[in-house]
Amino acid sequence: MELKKPLLEVRDFAVHFKQYGKGLHRKDIQVISNFTLDLYAGEILAIVGGSGSGKSLLAHAILGILPANAYTSGSIKYKGEELTPKKKEQLRGREISLIPQSISYLDPLMKTGHQIGSPLQNLKGTVKNIMKRFQLAELVEQKYPFQLSGGMARRVLIGTALSSGAQLIIADEPTPGLHKSMVDETLSSLKELANNGRGVLMITHDIDLAFIIADKIAVFNKGVSVEIADAKLFEASPDNVAHPYSKALWHALPQNGFHSIRGMDYGNYIDAVQHSGDGEA
Ligand SMILES: Nc1ncnc2c1ncn2[C@@H]1O[C@H](COP(=O)(O)OP(=O)(O)OP(=O)(O)O)[C@@H](O)[C@H]1O
Ligand code: NI
Structure with missing residues (x-):
């Protein structure tokens, strides 16, 4: 049997920022530490x-678009090959596509129809289909980003990533401000991509969205992935996840009682649990 290789392999990855204060005083802020994950083709993580907590920075690190004062360590491989800065630039927008969290990523000087179509000019049918699916009426093709509403701009960004033909799609909070029908359309589009053998990394603070389509869920707290859980098992019961923060996220869901996790520090909380031998709060 052939062993399946991951599409994306992240190992012991860390991101930190160097910041200069007064004089020569230098501060080092670690924003992601010890991050490891495997994403397989056909999977949604x-x-x-x-x-x-560092979710967007992780996406930006994979794409090679971190701010200039960011430093990284560890390894990110795509199809078994180390993602060097040059490689990231080659793959960006082609093999690896981002649905960015901010709508400011749209090119302000390019009409939106061209932005959606630009990654794969020859797939005209796909572009039309996506325009239709996301109700981006024909007239949108003729507009510049500043002429679009927020929700429409967001749909353009989703359409751009979906029509890129990329193997790996990173969706960074793709749905805020969208009508429910468009949220559903986005989620089912991502699911279809995975069913067609693409890999999808979906970043969200909304665990319910993850339960709907994800296969696996990596729980991030303060730049550390506390665990990677099977989505269906996680949804079914907090007993199926190990970390107190993951359990707290489950209990915070409306359908599970809406227990607030505000003001809790799960770094200290873990210690408290261990020291007192107490169970969950
Ligand atoms: N250029 C920078 N210099 C220093 N710190 C930064 C820089 N950019 C981001 N950070 C810090 O890195 C941390 C992680 O930011 P990131 O945007 O990845 O969070 P996120 O999980 O995506 O949050 P959100 O859910 O609000 O989008 C934050 O504390 C942020 O302040
Ligand atoms: Ni973010």
């Missing part, structure tokens, strides 16, 4: 975590 969700990265779930709170605001500022």
Whole structure:
């Protein structure tokens, strides 16, 4: 039997920022540490975590678009090959495509119809189909990004990534502000991509979205992936996940009682649990 190789392999990955204060004083801020994951073709892996936990930076690291003051260590491989800065540039927008979190990623000087079509000019049918699916009426093709509403701009970004023909799609909070029908359309499009053998990395703070389509869920807290869980098992019961933060995320869901996780520090909380021998709060 042939052993399946991951599409994306991240090993002991870390991101930190060097910041210069007054004089020669230098601060080093670690924003992602010890991150390891495998994503296989045909799979959807969700990265779930709170605001500022490092999810977008992880996406930007894979694409090679981190800010200039960021430093990384560890390894990211795509189809078994180390992703060097040059390789990332070659693959970006072609083999690896991003649905960015911010709609400011649209090229302000390019009409939207061209942006959607530009990654694969020869797939005109696909572009039309995607325009139709995301209700981007023909007239949108003639508009510049500043003429679009927020929801429409977001749909253009989704359409651009879906029509790129990429093997690996990274969706960074793809659905905020969209109508439910468009959220459903986005999720089913991502699912179809995975069913067609693509790999999908979906970043979201909304664990319910992850439960709908993900195969695996990596739980992120303060730049550390506390665990990678099977999505269906995680959804079924907090007993199926190991980490207190993952359990707390489950209990915070409306259908599971809405227990607030605000103001809890799960770094300290873990210690407290271990020291007192107490169970879950
Ligand atoms: N250029 C930078 N210099 C220093 N720190 C930065 C820089 N860019 C981001 N950070 C910090 O890195 C951390 C992770 O940011 P990131 O945008 O990845 O979070 P996120 O999980 O995507 O959050 P959100 O859910 O709000 O999108 C944050 O604390 C942020 O302040
Ligand atoms: Ni983000």
